Amino acid sequence: MGGAMLAGWLAGGIAPESFTVVDPYLAEAPAGVTLLREAPADAAPFDVVLLGFKPQQLADSAAPIVPLVSEGTVLLSVLAGVDLETLRRLFPAARAIVRVMPNLAAAMGKSPIGLVGEGDAASRAEVDGLMAPLGQAEWLTGEDRMDLVTALAGSGPAFVYRMIDALASGAAELGLPRDQADRLALAMVEGAAALAAASPNSPGELADRVASPGGTTRAGLDVLDAEGRIAALMTDTLRAARDRSAEMTREARARG
Template sequence: MSFSKTRPLVLVGAGKMGGAMLAGWIASGTDPETIAVIDPAPSSDLLALAGRKGFRLDTAMPAGTMAGVLLLALKPQMMAAALGALKPFVDADTLVISVAAGTPASVFEEAFDDAAVVRVMPNTPSQVGRGMSVAFANARTSEAQRETVDTLLAAIGASAWIESEEQMDAVTAVSGSGPAYVFFLTEALAAAGVKAGLPEELAMQIARQTVCGAGELMHRVETPASELRRNVTSPNGTTAAALDVLMAEDGLQPVMDAAVAAARKRSRELAG
Protein backbone atom coordinates (compact mmCIF):
# COMPACT_ATOMS: atom_id res chain seq x y z
CA MET A 1 0.00 0.00 0.00
CA SER A 2 1.11 3.58 -0.66
CA PHE A 3 -0.15 5.03 2.64
CA SER A 4 0.39 4.57 6.38
CA LYS A 5 -0.18 6.30 9.71
CA THR A 6 2.73 8.65 8.99
CA ARG A 7 1.85 9.18 5.32
CA PRO A 8 -1.94 8.81 5.31
CA LEU A 9 -4.58 8.25 2.70
CA VAL A 10 -5.99 11.77 2.47
CA LEU A 11 -9.54 12.07 1.18
CA VAL A 12 -10.41 15.62 0.14
CA GLY A 13 -14.20 15.92 -0.07
CA ALA A 14 -16.55 13.48 1.64
CA GLY A 15 -19.77 14.08 -0.26
CA LYS A 16 -21.76 11.27 -1.88
CA MET A 17 -18.88 9.75 -3.84
CA GLY A 18 -16.10 10.49 -1.35
CA GLY A 19 -18.34 9.35 1.50
CA ALA A 20 -19.15 6.11 -0.30
CA MET A 21 -15.46 5.41 -0.83
CA LEU A 22 -14.68 6.20 2.81
CA ALA A 23 -17.42 3.87 4.05
CA GLY A 24 -16.20 1.13 1.72
CA TRP A 25 -12.60 1.42 2.90
CA ILE A 26 -13.57 1.20 6.53
CA ALA A 27 -15.96 -1.71 5.90
CA SER A 28 -13.25 -3.60 4.02
CA GLY A 29 -10.81 -3.33 6.92
CA THR A 30 -8.60 -0.34 6.10
CA ASP A 31 -7.06 0.95 9.33
CA PRO A 32 -8.91 4.22 10.12
CA GLU A 33 -5.70 5.61 11.64
CA THR A 34 -4.20 5.62 8.13
CA ILE A 35 -7.05 7.79 6.78
CA ALA A 36 -7.34 11.58 6.99
CA VAL A 37 -10.48 13.29 5.69
CA ILE A 38 -10.51 16.94 4.68
CA ASP A 39 -13.94 18.51 4.37
CA PRO A 40 -14.55 22.24 4.84
CA ALA A 41 -18.15 21.68 5.96
CA PRO A 42 -18.44 18.19 7.45
CA SER A 43 -21.94 16.86 7.92
CA SER A 44 -23.18 15.65 11.29
CA ASP A 45 -23.11 12.10 9.93
CA LEU A 46 -19.45 12.46 8.93
CA LEU A 47 -18.56 13.91 12.33
CA ALA A 48 -20.33 11.03 14.05
CA LEU A 49 -18.61 8.45 11.82
CA ALA A 50 -15.20 9.95 12.61
CA GLY A 51 -16.01 9.74 16.31
CA ARG A 52 -16.99 6.08 16.02
CA LYS A 53 -14.30 4.85 13.65
CA GLY A 54 -11.31 6.99 14.60
CA PHE A 55 -10.15 8.46 11.30
CA ARG A 56 -8.83 12.01 11.32
CA LEU A 57 -11.28 14.70 10.21
CA ASP A 58 -10.22 18.29 9.54
CA THR A 59 -11.61 21.27 7.67
CA ALA A 60 -8.19 21.96 6.11
CA MET A 61 -4.98 20.02 5.61
CA PRO A 62 -3.06 19.87 8.92
CA ALA A 63 0.40 21.44 8.82
CA GLY A 64 3.21 18.92 8.57
CA THR A 65 1.11 16.24 6.87
CA MET A 66 2.57 14.55 3.81
CA ALA A 67 0.06 12.46 1.90
CA GLY A 68 0.89 8.94 0.85
CA VAL A 69 -2.24 8.98 -1.31
CA LEU A 70 -4.19 12.15 -2.06
CA LEU A 71 -7.67 11.32 -3.32
CA LEU A 72 -9.59 14.30 -4.68
CA ALA A 73 -13.36 13.84 -4.57
CA LEU A 74 -14.24 17.45 -5.32
CA LYS A 75 -16.60 18.96 -7.86
CA PRO A 76 -14.68 20.10 -10.98
CA GLN A 77 -15.54 23.75 -10.34
CA MET A 78 -13.90 23.54 -6.88
CA MET A 79 -10.77 21.80 -8.09
CA ALA A 80 -8.63 24.74 -9.27
CA ALA A 81 -8.86 26.59 -5.96
CA ALA A 82 -8.03 23.46 -3.97
CA LEU A 83 -4.95 22.36 -5.90
CA GLY A 84 -2.74 25.28 -4.92
CA ALA A 85 -3.57 24.85 -1.24
CA LEU A 86 -2.78 21.14 -1.38
CA LYS A 87 0.58 21.37 -3.17
CA PRO A 88 2.71 21.62 0.03
CA PHE A 89 1.34 18.26 1.17
CA VAL A 90 2.39 16.33 -1.96
CA ASP A 91 5.88 15.09 -2.78
CA ALA A 92 7.49 12.80 -5.34
CA ASP A 93 6.21 9.69 -3.55
CA THR A 94 2.57 10.79 -3.29
CA LEU A 95 -0.03 9.09 -5.46
CA VAL A 96 -2.67 11.58 -6.61
CA ILE A 97 -6.09 10.14 -7.48
CA SER A 98 -8.92 12.22 -8.90
CA VAL A 99 -12.56 11.22 -9.27
CA ALA A 100 -13.53 14.61 -10.74
CA ALA A 101 -15.27 14.27 -14.09
CA GLY A 102 -13.83 16.21 -17.00
CA THR A 103 -10.50 17.16 -15.41
CA PRO A 104 -7.57 15.62 -17.34
CA ALA A 105 -4.50 14.13 -15.68
CA SER A 106 -2.35 16.96 -17.06
CA VAL A 107 -4.04 19.42 -14.66
CA PHE A 108 -2.79 17.41 -11.68
CA GLU A 109 0.64 16.81 -13.22
CA GLU A 110 1.07 20.57 -13.59
CA ALA A 111 -0.26 21.33 -10.10
CA PHE A 112 1.88 18.70 -8.37
CA ASP A 113 5.11 18.78 -10.40
CA ASP A 114 4.61 15.68 -12.52
CA ALA A 115 3.34 13.48 -9.70
CA ALA A 116 2.01 9.96 -10.17
CA VAL A 117 -1.60 10.64 -11.18
CA VAL A 118 -4.55 8.28 -11.60
CA ARG A 119 -7.82 9.57 -12.96
CA VAL A 120 -10.88 7.52 -12.00
CA MET A 121 -14.46 7.59 -13.28
CA PRO A 122 -16.68 5.87 -10.68
CA ASN A 123 -20.48 5.81 -10.75
CA THR A 124 -23.28 6.19 -8.23
CA PRO A 125 -23.86 2.47 -7.46
CA SER A 126 -20.56 2.84 -5.57
CA GLN A 127 -22.78 4.09 -2.75
CA VAL A 128 -23.99 0.50 -2.22
CA GLY A 129 -20.73 -1.28 -3.07
CA ARG A 130 -21.81 -2.14 -6.61
CA GLY A 131 -20.04 0.60 -8.55
CA MET A 132 -18.09 0.41 -11.78
CA SER A 133 -14.88 2.45 -11.71
CA VAL A 134 -12.56 2.90 -14.68
CA ALA A 135 -9.04 4.24 -14.13
CA PHE A 136 -6.28 5.82 -16.22
CA ALA A 137 -2.72 6.12 -14.88
CA ASN A 138 -0.05 8.50 -16.12
CA ALA A 139 3.47 7.33 -16.96
CA ARG A 140 4.83 8.08 -13.48
CA THR A 141 2.45 5.67 -11.78
CA SER A 142 4.20 2.51 -10.61
CA GLU A 143 2.77 -1.00 -10.63
CA ALA A 144 2.59 -0.90 -6.83
CA GLN A 145 0.57 2.32 -7.00
CA ARG A 146 -1.80 0.74 -9.52
CA GLU A 147 -2.30 -2.11 -7.04
CA THR A 148 -3.13 0.44 -4.35
CA VAL A 149 -5.76 1.94 -6.65
CA ASP A 150 -7.21 -1.52 -7.31
CA THR A 151 -7.48 -2.13 -3.56
CA LEU A 152 -9.17 1.21 -2.90
CA LEU A 153 -11.66 0.76 -5.74
CA ALA A 154 -12.47 -2.84 -4.77
CA ALA A 155 -14.15 -1.43 -1.65
CA ILE A 156 -16.87 0.19 -3.79
CA GLY A 157 -17.36 -2.38 -6.57
CA ALA A 158 -15.62 -3.51 -9.74
CA SER A 159 -12.87 -1.68 -11.60
CA ALA A 160 -11.04 -1.70 -14.91
CA TRP A 161 -8.13 0.18 -16.52
CA ILE A 162 -7.79 2.05 -19.79
CA GLU A 163 -4.42 2.88 -21.32
CA SER A 164 -5.57 5.90 -23.36
CA GLU A 165 -7.03 8.88 -21.51
CA GLU A 166 -9.02 9.75 -24.65
CA GLN A 167 -11.25 6.77 -23.86
CA MET A 168 -12.38 8.39 -20.60
CA ASP A 169 -15.05 10.40 -22.42
CA ALA A 170 -16.60 7.17 -23.72
CA VAL A 171 -16.31 5.62 -20.25
CA THR A 172 -18.12 8.63 -18.82
CA ALA A 173 -20.87 8.22 -21.39
CA VAL A 174 -21.36 4.50 -20.70
CA SER A 175 -20.70 3.77 -17.02
CA GLY A 176 -20.48 7.25 -15.51
CA SER A 177 -23.83 8.41 -16.86
CA GLY A 178 -25.19 4.89 -17.43
CA PRO A 179 -27.07 4.51 -14.13
CA ALA A 180 -29.33 7.40 -15.17
CA TYR A 181 -30.19 5.53 -18.37
CA VAL A 182 -31.19 2.47 -16.33
CA PHE A 183 -33.27 4.58 -13.96
CA PHE A 184 -35.05 6.16 -16.92
CA LEU A 185 -35.62 2.71 -18.44
CA THR A 186 -37.35 1.78 -15.18
CA GLU A 187 -39.51 4.91 -15.38
CA ALA A 188 -40.38 4.19 -19.00
CA LEU A 189 -41.23 0.53 -18.31
CA ALA A 190 -43.51 1.54 -15.44
CA ALA A 191 -45.19 4.22 -17.56
CA ALA A 192 -45.80 1.66 -20.31
CA GLY A 193 -47.35 -0.64 -17.71
CA VAL A 194 -49.75 2.12 -16.64
CA LYS A 195 -50.75 2.66 -20.26
CA ALA A 196 -51.36 -1.10 -20.52
CA GLY A 197 -53.83 -0.92 -17.64
CA LEU A 198 -51.82 -1.39 -14.42
CA PRO A 199 -52.19 0.84 -11.34
CA GLU A 200 -49.31 3.33 -11.15
CA GLU A 201 -47.89 2.06 -7.86
CA LEU A 202 -47.97 -1.58 -8.97
CA ALA A 203 -46.45 -0.74 -12.34
CA MET A 204 -43.49 0.99 -10.67
CA GLN A 205 -43.07 -1.81 -8.14
CA ILE A 206 -42.84 -4.55 -10.74
CA ALA A 207 -40.74 -2.47 -13.16
CA ARG A 208 -38.26 -1.57 -10.43
CA GLN A 209 -37.96 -5.11 -9.12
CA THR A 210 -37.63 -6.49 -12.65
CA VAL A 211 -34.71 -4.16 -13.40
CA CYS A 212 -33.09 -4.89 -10.02
CA GLY A 213 -33.54 -8.64 -10.46
CA ALA A 214 -32.17 -8.66 -14.01
CA GLY A 215 -29.14 -6.67 -12.85
CA GLU A 216 -28.53 -9.03 -9.95
CA LEU A 217 -28.77 -12.02 -12.29
CA MET A 218 -26.12 -10.50 -14.57
CA HIS A 219 -24.00 -9.81 -11.50
CA ARG A 220 -24.16 -13.39 -10.21
CA VAL A 221 -23.64 -15.35 -13.43
CA GLU A 222 -21.03 -15.09 -16.17
CA THR A 223 -23.56 -15.75 -18.92
CA PRO A 224 -23.39 -13.03 -21.62
CA ALA A 225 -26.26 -10.55 -21.62
CA SER A 226 -27.22 -11.64 -25.13
CA GLU A 227 -27.63 -15.25 -23.96
CA LEU A 228 -29.64 -14.20 -20.91
CA ARG A 229 -31.92 -12.30 -23.27
CA ARG A 230 -32.35 -15.35 -25.48
CA ASN A 231 -33.10 -17.49 -22.42
CA VAL A 232 -36.14 -15.32 -21.68
CA THR A 233 -37.33 -15.30 -25.28
CA SER A 234 -39.60 -18.13 -26.40
CA PRO A 235 -40.14 -18.38 -30.17
CA ASN A 236 -43.23 -16.42 -31.21
CA GLY A 237 -43.94 -15.56 -27.57
CA THR A 238 -44.66 -12.31 -25.76
CA THR A 239 -41.00 -11.41 -25.20
CA ALA A 240 -40.22 -12.03 -28.86
CA ALA A 241 -43.05 -9.69 -29.86
CA ALA A 242 -41.63 -6.95 -27.64
CA LEU A 243 -38.08 -7.51 -28.86
CA ASP A 244 -39.24 -7.22 -32.47
CA VAL A 245 -39.97 -3.58 -31.56
CA LEU A 246 -36.93 -2.94 -29.37
CA MET A 247 -34.48 -4.57 -31.79
CA ALA A 248 -35.94 -3.09 -34.96
CA GLU A 249 -33.75 -0.92 -37.17
CA ASP A 250 -35.29 2.17 -35.55
CA GLY A 251 -35.56 0.60 -32.09
CA LEU A 252 -33.50 0.95 -28.92
CA GLN A 253 -29.98 0.54 -30.36
CA PRO A 254 -29.87 3.72 -32.46
CA VAL A 255 -31.39 5.68 -29.56
CA MET A 256 -28.71 4.33 -27.19
CA ASP A 257 -25.99 5.05 -29.76
CA ALA A 258 -27.17 8.65 -30.00
CA ALA A 259 -27.41 9.02 -26.21
CA VAL A 260 -23.88 7.74 -25.59
CA ALA A 261 -22.52 9.88 -28.43
CA ALA A 262 -24.18 12.98 -26.94
CA ALA A 263 -22.78 12.25 -23.48
CA ARG A 264 -19.30 11.62 -24.91
CA LYS A 265 -19.42 14.87 -26.86
CA ARG A 266 -20.47 16.82 -23.76
CA SER A 267 -17.70 15.17 -21.71
CA ARG A 268 -15.16 16.41 -24.26
CA GLU A 269 -16.65 19.90 -24.17
CA LEU A 270 -16.47 20.05 -20.38
CA ALA A 271 -12.84 18.97 -20.45
CA GLY A 272 -12.04 21.88 -22.76
Protein backbone atom coordinates (compact mmCIF):
# COMPACT_ATOMS: atom_id res chain seq x y z
CA MET A 1 0.00 0.00 0.00
CA GLY A 2 2.87 2.33 0.83
CA GLY A 3 4.34 1.71 -2.62
CA ALA A 4 1.04 2.62 -4.28
CA MET A 5 0.91 5.89 -2.32
CA LEU A 6 4.51 6.65 -3.23
CA ALA A 7 3.71 6.01 -6.90
CA GLY A 8 0.75 8.40 -6.63
CA TRP A 9 2.88 11.11 -5.03
CA LEU A 10 5.61 10.76 -7.63
CA ALA A 11 3.04 10.83 -10.45
CA GLY A 12 1.63 13.97 -8.81
CA GLY A 13 4.98 15.68 -9.24
CA ILE A 14 6.54 15.49 -5.78
CA ALA A 15 10.33 15.18 -6.06
CA PRO A 16 11.57 11.62 -5.44
CA GLU A 17 14.49 13.03 -3.43
CA SER A 18 12.04 14.15 -0.74
CA PHE A 19 11.15 10.51 0.14
CA THR A 20 12.99 7.99 2.27
CA VAL A 21 11.63 4.43 2.34
CA VAL A 22 12.59 2.22 5.26
CA ASP A 23 11.92 -1.41 4.31
CA PRO A 24 14.08 -4.41 5.20
CA TYR A 25 12.84 -6.50 2.27
CA LEU A 26 11.75 -4.24 -0.61
CA ALA A 27 13.82 -5.13 -3.71
CA GLU A 28 14.10 -1.57 -5.00
CA ALA A 29 12.59 1.89 -4.69
CA PRO A 30 11.70 4.24 -7.56
CA ALA A 31 14.60 6.24 -9.02
CA GLY A 32 15.69 9.08 -6.77
CA VAL A 33 13.96 7.71 -3.65
CA THR A 34 16.29 6.76 -0.79
CA LEU A 35 15.82 3.14 0.32
CA LEU A 36 17.13 2.17 3.75
CA ARG A 37 17.02 -1.29 5.28
CA GLU A 38 16.46 0.08 8.78
CA ALA A 39 15.45 3.37 10.37
CA PRO A 40 18.51 5.66 10.54
CA ALA A 41 19.70 5.99 14.14
CA ASP A 42 21.22 9.46 13.71
CA ALA A 43 18.76 11.18 11.32
CA ALA A 44 16.85 14.34 12.17
CA PRO A 45 13.11 13.81 12.69
CA PHE A 46 11.02 13.75 9.52
CA ASP A 47 8.23 16.21 8.62
CA VAL A 48 5.93 13.32 7.73
CA VAL A 49 6.23 9.63 8.63
CA LEU A 50 3.91 7.06 7.02
CA LEU A 51 3.55 3.66 8.69
CA GLY A 52 2.92 1.06 5.97
CA PHE A 53 3.80 -2.35 7.39
CA LYS A 54 1.35 -5.01 8.59
CA PRO A 55 -0.72 -4.14 11.67
CA GLN A 56 0.64 -7.21 13.47
CA GLN A 57 4.20 -5.83 13.08
CA LEU A 58 3.52 -2.58 14.88
CA ALA A 59 4.60 -3.58 18.39
CA ASP A 60 7.96 -4.91 17.14
CA SER A 61 8.61 -2.37 14.39
CA ALA A 62 7.71 0.90 16.14
CA ALA A 63 10.77 1.29 18.40
CA PRO A 64 13.38 2.25 15.74
CA ILE A 65 10.93 4.75 14.21
CA VAL A 66 10.12 6.60 17.45
CA PRO A 67 13.23 8.89 17.28
CA LEU A 68 12.20 9.99 13.76
CA VAL A 69 8.89 11.34 15.07
CA SER A 70 9.15 14.66 16.92
CA GLU A 71 6.93 17.63 17.84
CA GLY A 72 7.23 18.71 14.21
CA THR A 73 6.16 15.40 12.68
CA VAL A 74 2.81 14.44 11.18
CA LEU A 75 2.46 10.68 11.62
CA LEU A 76 0.27 8.93 9.05
CA SER A 77 -0.83 5.31 9.44
CA VAL A 78 -2.52 3.09 6.87
CA LEU A 79 -2.56 0.17 9.31
CA ALA A 80 -6.01 -1.40 9.34
CA GLY A 81 -7.38 -1.94 12.82
CA VAL A 82 -4.84 0.14 14.74
CA ASP A 83 -6.52 3.03 16.53
CA LEU A 84 -5.30 6.52 17.37
CA GLU A 85 -4.94 5.65 21.05
CA THR A 86 -2.52 2.82 20.27
CA LEU A 87 -0.56 5.00 17.85
CA ARG A 88 -0.39 7.89 20.32
CA ARG A 89 0.91 5.58 23.04
CA LEU A 90 3.73 4.44 20.75
CA PHE A 91 4.50 7.87 19.27
CA PRO A 92 3.87 10.37 22.09
CA ALA A 93 5.89 13.19 20.51
CA ALA A 94 4.06 13.44 17.17
CA ARG A 95 2.56 16.84 16.31
CA ALA A 96 -0.44 15.11 14.75
CA ILE A 97 -1.47 11.51 14.13
CA VAL A 98 -3.82 10.72 11.27
CA ARG A 99 -5.19 7.34 10.22
CA VAL A 100 -5.46 7.07 6.44
CA MET A 101 -7.51 4.40 4.69
CA PRO A 102 -6.86 4.32 0.94
CA ASN A 103 -6.65 1.48 -1.54
CA LEU A 104 -4.17 0.49 -4.24
CA ALA A 105 -5.77 2.85 -6.78
CA ALA A 106 -3.82 5.59 -4.97
CA ALA A 107 -1.06 4.78 -7.46
CA MET A 108 -3.35 6.19 -10.18
CA GLY A 109 -4.79 9.04 -8.12
CA LYS A 110 -8.10 7.19 -8.02
CA SER A 111 -8.40 6.04 -4.41
CA PRO A 112 -11.16 6.88 -1.97
CA ILE A 113 -9.40 7.87 1.26
CA GLY A 114 -10.92 7.87 4.73
CA LEU A 115 -9.14 10.15 7.21
CA VAL A 116 -9.47 10.45 10.95
CA GLY A 117 -7.07 11.98 13.38
CA GLU A 118 -5.87 14.44 15.89
CA GLY A 119 -4.10 17.66 15.18
CA ASP A 120 -4.85 21.29 14.49
CA ALA A 121 -6.27 22.88 11.35
CA ALA A 122 -2.78 23.42 9.91
CA SER A 123 -1.96 19.71 10.26
CA ARG A 124 -5.25 18.77 8.64
CA ALA A 125 -4.60 21.12 5.74
CA GLU A 126 -1.15 19.58 5.34
CA VAL A 127 -2.70 16.10 5.22
CA ASP A 128 -5.33 17.28 2.72
CA GLY A 129 -2.52 18.54 0.49
CA LEU A 130 -0.69 15.23 0.75
CA MET A 131 -3.78 13.23 -0.10
CA ALA A 132 -4.81 15.34 -3.10
CA PRO A 133 -2.64 13.46 -5.65
CA LEU A 134 -3.91 10.10 -4.40
CA GLY A 135 -7.64 10.45 -4.87
CA GLN A 136 -10.75 11.60 -3.07
CA ALA A 137 -10.10 12.12 0.64
CA GLU A 138 -12.85 12.56 3.22
CA TRP A 139 -12.49 13.26 6.94
CA LEU A 140 -14.67 11.01 9.08
CA THR A 141 -16.69 12.48 11.91
CA GLY A 142 -15.62 9.79 14.38
CA GLU A 143 -12.96 7.12 14.62
CA ASP A 144 -15.66 4.49 15.18
CA ARG A 145 -16.52 4.86 11.47
CA MET A 146 -13.01 3.87 10.40
CA ASP A 147 -13.74 0.13 10.65
CA LEU A 148 -16.57 0.48 8.14
CA VAL A 149 -14.56 2.76 5.86
CA THR A 150 -11.73 0.21 5.96
CA ALA A 151 -14.25 -2.34 4.68
CA LEU A 152 -15.63 -0.04 1.98
CA ALA A 153 -12.62 1.94 0.75
CA GLY A 154 -9.74 -0.36 1.74
CA SER A 155 -11.13 -3.85 1.13
CA GLY A 156 -13.73 -2.74 -1.41
CA PRO A 157 -11.60 -3.33 -4.54
CA ALA A 158 -11.33 -7.02 -3.64
CA PHE A 159 -15.12 -7.26 -3.43
CA VAL A 160 -15.48 -5.59 -6.83
CA TYR A 161 -12.80 -7.86 -8.34
CA ARG A 162 -14.71 -10.86 -7.01
CA MET A 163 -17.86 -9.56 -8.72
CA ILE A 164 -16.07 -9.00 -12.03
CA ASP A 165 -14.67 -12.50 -11.79
CA ALA A 166 -18.11 -13.91 -10.96
CA LEU A 167 -19.65 -12.12 -13.96
CA ALA A 168 -17.00 -13.56 -16.25
CA SER A 169 -17.33 -17.03 -14.68
CA GLY A 170 -21.08 -16.87 -15.15
CA ALA A 171 -20.72 -15.88 -18.79
CA ALA A 172 -18.21 -18.70 -19.33
CA GLU A 173 -20.56 -21.15 -17.61
CA LEU A 174 -23.32 -20.06 -19.99
CA GLY A 175 -21.20 -20.51 -23.10
CA LEU A 176 -18.65 -17.75 -23.80
CA PRO A 177 -14.94 -18.62 -24.08
CA ARG A 178 -13.41 -17.71 -20.69
CA ASP A 179 -10.82 -15.29 -22.04
CA GLN A 180 -13.45 -13.41 -24.02
CA ALA A 181 -15.77 -13.34 -20.99
CA ASP A 182 -12.92 -11.90 -18.88
CA ARG A 183 -12.20 -9.14 -21.41
CA LEU A 184 -15.83 -8.17 -21.89
CA ALA A 185 -16.64 -8.22 -18.15
CA LEU A 186 -13.66 -6.00 -17.32
CA ALA A 187 -14.36 -3.53 -20.15
CA MET A 188 -18.00 -3.39 -19.11
CA VAL A 189 -17.15 -2.58 -15.48
CA GLU A 190 -14.53 0.00 -16.46
CA GLY A 191 -17.01 1.80 -18.72
CA ALA A 192 -19.89 1.53 -16.25
CA ALA A 193 -17.77 2.97 -13.41
CA ALA A 194 -16.49 5.83 -15.59
CA LEU A 195 -20.01 6.62 -16.74
CA ALA A 196 -21.38 6.57 -13.18
CA ALA A 197 -18.52 8.80 -11.97
CA ALA A 198 -19.35 11.37 -14.68
CA SER A 199 -23.13 11.17 -14.29
CA PRO A 200 -25.36 13.40 -12.14
CA ASN A 201 -27.56 10.32 -11.55
CA SER A 202 -27.03 7.88 -8.70
CA PRO A 203 -25.97 4.29 -9.46
CA GLY A 204 -29.45 3.20 -8.38
CA GLU A 205 -31.03 5.53 -10.94
CA LEU A 206 -28.55 4.48 -13.61
CA ALA A 207 -29.45 0.81 -13.11
CA ASP A 208 -33.08 1.65 -13.74
CA ARG A 209 -32.15 3.71 -16.81
CA VAL A 210 -30.38 0.72 -18.37
CA ALA A 211 -33.46 -1.41 -17.78
CA SER A 212 -35.99 -1.05 -20.59
CA PRO A 213 -39.49 -2.04 -19.44
CA GLY A 214 -39.99 -5.74 -20.07
CA GLY A 215 -36.42 -6.08 -21.38
CA THR A 216 -33.31 -8.10 -20.61
CA THR A 217 -31.85 -5.92 -17.85
CA ARG A 218 -35.03 -5.98 -15.77
CA ALA A 219 -35.05 -9.78 -16.01
CA GLY A 220 -31.51 -9.84 -14.60
CA LEU A 221 -32.13 -7.16 -11.95
CA ASP A 222 -35.14 -9.11 -10.74
CA VAL A 223 -32.78 -11.99 -9.90
CA LEU A 224 -30.31 -9.71 -8.05
CA ASP A 225 -33.10 -7.95 -6.17
CA ALA A 226 -35.22 -10.99 -5.28
CA GLU A 227 -35.74 -11.04 -1.49
CA GLY A 228 -33.16 -8.25 -1.20
CA ARG A 229 -30.37 -10.68 -2.25
CA ILE A 230 -27.75 -8.26 -3.54
CA ALA A 231 -28.38 -5.73 -0.76
CA ALA A 232 -28.11 -8.42 1.93
CA LEU A 233 -24.98 -9.92 0.36
CA MET A 234 -23.20 -6.54 0.25
CA THR A 235 -24.28 -5.63 3.78
CA ASP A 236 -23.09 -9.00 5.12
CA THR A 237 -19.78 -8.64 3.25
CA LEU A 238 -19.12 -5.17 4.65
CA ARG A 239 -20.22 -6.23 8.12
CA ALA A 240 -17.74 -9.12 8.16
CA ALA A 241 -14.85 -6.88 7.04
CA ARG A 242 -15.87 -4.11 9.44
CA ASP A 243 -16.12 -6.50 12.36
CA ARG A 244 -12.70 -7.98 11.59
CA SER A 245 -11.27 -4.44 11.64
CA ALA A 246 -12.84 -3.86 15.06
CA GLU A 247 -11.43 -7.18 16.27
CA MET A 248 -7.96 -6.25 14.94
CA THR A 249 -8.22 -2.96 16.86
CA ARG A 250 -8.76 -4.90 20.10
CA GLU A 251 -5.86 -7.23 19.24
CA ALA A 252 -3.54 -4.26 18.54
CA ARG A 253 -4.49 -2.65 21.83
CA ALA A 254 -3.77 -5.88 23.69
CA ARG A 255 -0.35 -6.14 22.01
CA GLY A 256 0.34 -2.61 23.24
